[in-house]
Amino acid sequence: xxxxxxxxxxxxxxxxxxxxxxxxxxxxxxxxxxxxxxxxxxxxxxxxxxxxxxxxxxxxxxxxxxxxxxxxxxxxxxxxxxxxxxxxxxxxxxxxxxxxxxxxxxxxxxxxxxxxxxxxxxxxxxxxxxxxxxxxxxxxxxxxxxxxxxxxxxxxxxxxxxxxxxxxxxxxxxxxxxxxxxxxxxxxxxxxxxxxxxxxxxxxxxxxxxxxxxxxxxxxxxxxxxxxxxxxxxxxxxxxxxxxxxxxxxxxxxxxxxxxxxxxxxxxxxxxxxxxxxxxxxxxxxxxxxxxxxxxxxxxxxxxxxxxx
Amino acid sequence: xxxxxxxxxxxxxxxxxxxxxxxxxxxxxxxxxxxxxxxxxxxxxxxxxxxxxxxxxxxxxxxxxxxxxxxxxxxxxxxxxxxxxxxxxxxxxxxxxxxxxxxxxxxxxxxxxxxxxxxxxxxxxxxxxxxxxxxxxxxxxxxxxxxxxxxxxxxxxxxxxxxxxxxxxxxxxxxxxxxxxxxxxxxxxxxxxxxxxxxxxxxxxxxxxxxxxxxxxxxxxxxxxxxxxxxxxxxxxxxxxxxxxxxxxxxxxxxxxxxxxxxxxxxxxxxxxxxxxxxxxxxxxxxxxxxxxxxxxxxxxxxxxxxxxxxxxxxxxxxxxxxxxxxxxxxxxxxxxxxxxxxxxxx
Numbered sequence: 164x165x166x167x168x169x170x171x172x173x174x175x176x177x178x179x180x181x182x183x184x185x186x187x188x189x190x191x192x193x194x195x196x197x198x199x200x201x202x203x204x205x206x207x208x209x210x211x212x213x214x215x216x217x218x219x220x221x222x223x224x225x226x227x228x229x230x231x232x233x234x235x236x237x238x239x240x241x242x243x244x245x246x247x248x249x250x251x252x253x254x255x256x257x258x259x260x261x262x263x264x265x266x267x268x269x270x271x272x273x274x275x276x277x278x279x280x281x282x283x284x285x286x287x288x289x290x291x292x293x294x295x296x297x298x299x300x301x302x303x304x305x306x307x308x309x310x311x312x313x314x315x316x317x318x319x320x321x322x323x324x325x326x327x328x329x330x331x332x333x334x335x336x337x338x339x340x341x342x343x344x345x346x347x348x349x350x351x352x353x354x355x356x357x358x359x360x361x362x363x364x365x366x367x368x369x370x371x372x373x374x375x376x377x378x379x380x381x382x383x384x385x386x387x388x389x390x391x392x393x394x395x396x397x398x399x400x401x402x403x404x405x406x407x408x409x410x411x412x413x414x415x416x417x418x419x420x421x422x423x424x425x426x427x428x429x430x431x432x433x434x435x436x437x438x439x440x441x442x443x444x445x446x447x448x449x450x451x452x453x454x455x456x457x458x459x460x461x462x463x464x465x466x467x468x469x470x471x472x
Numbered sequence: 473x474x475x476x477x478x479x480x481x482x483x484x485x486x487x488x489x490x491x492x493x494x495x496x497x498x499x500x501x502x503x504x505x506x507x508x509x510x511x512x513x514x515x516x517x518x519x520x521x522x523x524x525x526x527x528x529x530x531x532x533x534x535x536x537x538x539x540x541x542x543x544x545x546x547x548x549x550x551x552x553x554x555x556x557x558x559x560x561x562x563x564x565x566x567x568x569x570x571x572x573x574x575x576x577x578x579x580x581x582x583x584x585x586x587x588x589x590x591x592x593x594x595x596x597x598x599x600x601x602x603x604x605x606x607x608x609x610x611x612x613x614x615x616x617x618x619x620x621x622x623x624x625x626x627x628x629x630x631x632x633x634x635x636x637x638x639x640x641x642x643x644x645x646x647x648x649x650x651x652x653x654x655x656x657x658x659x660x661x662x663x664x665x666x667x668x669x670x671x672x673x674x675x676x677x678x679x680x681x682x683x684x685x686x687x688x689x690x691x692x693x694x695x696x697x698x699x700x701x702x703x704x705x706x707x708x709x710x711x712x713x714x715x716x717x718x719x720x721x722x723x724x725x726x727x728x729x730x731x732x733x734x735x736x737x738x739x740x741x742x743x744x745x746x747x748x749x750x751x752x753x754x755x756x757x758x759x760x761x762x763x764x765x766x767x768x769x770x771x772x773x774x775x776x777x778x779x780x781x782x783x784x785x786x787x788x789x790x791x792x793x794x795x796x797x798x799x800x801x802x803x804x805x806x807x808x809x810x811x812x813x814x815x816x817x818x819x
Contacts, residue, residue, distance in 0.1 A: 365574040371530055372569075373589045373640065374562035383588075387579045462579055463624040 171455075175448040182444040183233065183437070187226055190436055197242040197431040216242065229437065238441070239434030243427060249438035253420060257442070259329055260412065260419035264405030266335055267342035272397060274343075275350025280381055280389075282351065283358035294351060301348030310341035310414045327416045338415045342408055346400055353396060357389035364388075387461060394457050398450040406443045474505035477647055477680060478527070483540035485522055485531070494749045496522045498704040499540075504648065509674065509681040511691040511712075513727070514701035517746060520684045523701075524650045526550075527682070528567055529557035544648075563593040566641035570653040572633035576625035582609075582636055583621035589644050608639040611676070612669060631662035635669065645677050652684045667694055688731050692716060697782070700724050703746050703757035710783030717810030720777075720785035722765075723758045725803045733802075740800075756787065764789060764797045 198204060198212065213219040217228065232239060238249035275298075282294035317337060318326035324336045361367060362385055370380045409421035420439060427435035458465045485497035497519045504510050512520045525531050527542060529549060542549040544564070552560070566589075569575040577585060586608060587601035596604070602621065609617035612635040625633060634654065641649055651670065655663040667690065674681055683694055691698055692712065699709040700723065708721040719725055726742035744761035747753050756762070759769040768774075768788050777790035788794055798804065 365569060365571060366577040368530070369567075369569055369575045369637070369640070370577070370588075372528060372561055372567040374558045374560070374592055375588065376558055379592070384577050384580070388577070464578060464626045 171452055175452065178448050179441065179444055183230065183441060184226070186437060186440045187229060188222075190431075190433055191222060193428075193431060195431050197433065233441070238438040241427070241432055241435045243430050243432040243435065249434045252423065252435065253438055253442060256418060256420040256423055257406075259417050260408075260421060261405045263335060263338055263342060263411075263417065263419065264401065264403075264408070266339040267404050268346055268397070268401045269343075270339055271343035271346030272350050272393075275347040276354050276386075276390075276393075278347070279351040279354025280358055280386065282355040283362060283385075283389075284377065284381060286355075286359055286362075291355075294355065298348040298351040298355075301344045302352070304344075306341050306345060306408075307410045307414060309344055310338070310411055313337045313341055314414070327414070329415075329417050334415075338411050338417060341414075342404060342411050346397075346404070349396060349400070350393060353393045354389055357392050358385050361385045361388045390461055391458070394454055394461065398454040399447060402443065402446040402450050406439070406446060474507065476503055477506050477545060478504040479541075479543040480523075480527075481541050481543070483523070483526065483542065484538045485519075485526060486536050486538050487532070488534045488536060489750075492750050495752050496535075496704050496749060497526070498749075498752060500701075500704070500706055501540075502699050502706060502709065504680050504682060506647075506680055507674075507678060508696040509683055509694055511683045511685060511695035511698045512701055513685060513688060513691055513698055515686055515746065517749075518701040519704040520686075520701055521652055524567070524652055524682060524684055527648075527650060528561055528565060529554070530561075559593070562589040562641075562646070563644045564646055565648045565650065566644065566646035568634075568637055568641050568649065568651040568654045571657045572630055572637050573657065575637055576633055578625055580624070581621070582623055582625065582628070585625075586636065586639050586643055589640065593644050605639070605643065608643050609636070611673070612636070612639045612642075614639075630658055631665060634658060634662075634666050638666075638669065638673070642673060642677055642679070646679055648682065649674075649679045650682045650684070653686070654683075655690060656685070656687070663690070670694070688716075688727060700727065703752065704749055705757060705786070707758065707787070708783075708785040710779065710785075713810065713813055714780065714783040717806045717813060718779070718783070719799075719803060719806070720779055720783075720790055721758075721787045722762045722789070722799075724785075725799050726761075728806065729800045729802045740802075766794065 196209075197216070197218075198209070204212075210219070217225060220228070229239065236250065238253075241247050241249050241252055278294050278298070282291045285291050314326050314337065317323050325334050326337075328334055358381075367380060367384060370384045375383070406420060406424075408419075409425045411417070412419040412421045423435065424439045426432070427439065480503065481501050483497055483500045484495070487494040487496050500519070500523060502510065502512075512523065514520050522531070522535070526535075526537065527549065529552065531537070537550055540550070544560070549557070549560070576582075583602050583605050586605035587598065590596050590601040590604055591598065594601075606617055606621055609621060614620055614632060614635055620627075625636075628636065638654075654670070655666050658666060670681070671694065673679075681694075683691070685691060695712045697709065697711050698715040699706045700715065700721065701707070702723050708715065708719065708724050710718075715724060716728065719728060723742075726740075730740045730742060732739055742761055747757050747760065753759060753770070754773070755771050756765070756769040756774050759765045762769065766788055772788075774786045774788045774791075776784040776786050778784055779790070789797060799807075
């Protein structure tokens, strides 16, 4: 197991290195410069600015300098956001995004599993049809439409929750719902499909023959076996949500990282782009490893064949 | 006389499909006494499995029982609610399934799978249930049971898994054990071991067995009595000797004739296919494939004619007015053996 983990961690580092390299050069290929009012600047001013940010050095040297800094945990200084260090910028903004993304995932996955399981148990009845229709709606309605509807009806008309901004838990409820409906619909669909298969299997028939109740069969036998395909889905989804959703963060004025990321791309804020990309990638490779470990916990067959010992 | 624990009378089951109602079980009656093994023999689609599923209350959603009764002691299983059936299943009536490779939950430890019925029916705590599960694993012949109780199904071979499935079925010491083709998915050598084990356990646990199979070779060694099913009906039943050596129904003749023997040079088959149960024939369902068919076979369903106290067959050939026919050579030979057996018994 230890050997396996070491091997995996080595590959994770390799992946991150490749991501950093490719992103760095792709970013440099983007048209434009980091300066917003370049037309009004003199050649000399640009020269000075380039020197200050190290943009006058050859590209390979810039790359090496960046990599060197990254190894020391230095992601450079943002061009755009009041010259703050990127690591500080991310640290101050990731909290809100991560909390929101995590809550949305928990909300979506837990409710999705319940809805999917109910649909599967009552398959081919009106309950199943209702669940399917709901999950299609959940999947097809863009979350910003839902967000605005929630703001209008729940926040403005009913006044149950604040309409926007970032304060206590009550501020997170509406954005959590808006963000969580996507994973909810997806989870419900996955669980329903998986569980219908599982419920038709011989070991469920055997469980019935043991005299277990319907609830007992679903809870003890069907659920765990239906979760396996879902695990693949959840990992990357969680990372995507936790590293910020630009639209939802904008609509609810949440000081998250998603908004920052888009702005940094539009303005060629190289260090911020790199920083956020590296954070996202690191999250993703970590989640893939965790996913594989969770697989093993859920399905003993994978535990033996996958761990290499 | 042995205590009668199960009495199925005039059972009729339809399956509702888009094409119409399939009359899968058409007036089936049989009984089971304490400690005996009844084999139900028939080809695929004859209704063997449907019959046993109805005993467990595990019929598919589109199945409808349209008549008859299943008396388990003095209670009619067909009148039980789902909740009441849950208390019978796995406790009083248990079942062994056909394919051990797929009938165990791949993500649950073997110990828990065996212990589950105990926890459900006998309300024992998990620790006690596991220790009883361990006893049963030893009883069904799993070596190193202490170690293996924590294993998962994929760590066992097919034969071992079927032993575990048997352990699950027997853990509550059921009165009736239904074995639905328990050896079909296994190698021939493993088959013999599993059959041996079942016989051994039947004596220890004192259970009655309903043994579903299409393999007459398996029946000979296992059963006390045999019921032959065809097209949703029982066409002949009797003791194992009576069915094997003094069969009366042409379908039973066909089945026995198609069994390979040491002297047979080619395999005999019964020509034709079973009738469509969407629109079952009016008379004897075997009429279309029966080389000995008479006019009345197509028109009227034959009643059961008594051959002996224990042996009945539904064929017009047994009617006093029917012409005498000569069965296939193989059957004539068997009848000769039957005379020897009876003579031997008489002594």
